[in-house]
Amino acid sequence: MPLVTPLREARCGLDRRGLLVGAAGVSALLFLRPGTGGALGGAGSDGPSAAEQRLRRRAARDSKALLARYEATVEAHPRLSERLRPLREQTARHVEAFADPERPDPISGSASPGASPGGADRGTDGKEARPVAVPKSERAALKALAEAEDSAVRRRGEALLDAPGELARLLASVAAAGAAHAYLLREDA
Secondary structure (H helix, E strand, O other): OOOOOOOOOOOOOOHHHHHHHHHHHHHHHHHOOOOOOOOOOOOOOOOOOHHHHHHHHHHHHHHHHHHHHHHHHHHHHHHHHHHHHHHHHHHHHHHHHEEEEEEOOOOOOOOOOOOOOOHEEEEEOOOOOOOOOOOOHHHHHHHHHHHHHHHHHHHHHHHHHHOOOHHHHHHHHHHHHHHHHHHHHHHHO
């Protein structure tokens, strides 16, 4: 069964038009929000603040956890590999987008953080966290991925309210992509 299916009313109450309208609304709000560098916004800054760095690290951790979940799901259900490949690749790009180019990842030593192999992620203390639990059925595994995407979307939506300009735009963009991922995963489940 293909990942992209004919659109029908989604169980999550979101259709393609609603998703696009919501993403456009978030983009418009960010463009008009003071301090974000948009049409009505203004000022730039000398560098990222400590709060901005914390938001960026939190977003990177969320993306790494999602990537670990995708990898664990593919490992547990190899038949889903091709169907999940585009979503997994996009999630890997999100990890790279949130990487702090000025500060290497203390765990891997590189500026681009990534999930560790085998579906396990690393905790904030640098120790390997327990592996991601993947449901036994493919359908339940897809639903679990959709729920993980939903959780990340909520956290990113909350974080973008405190984020400055470019980071707010990045959070909104990645949240919109996550909402689309959740929608597609639910449709496929």
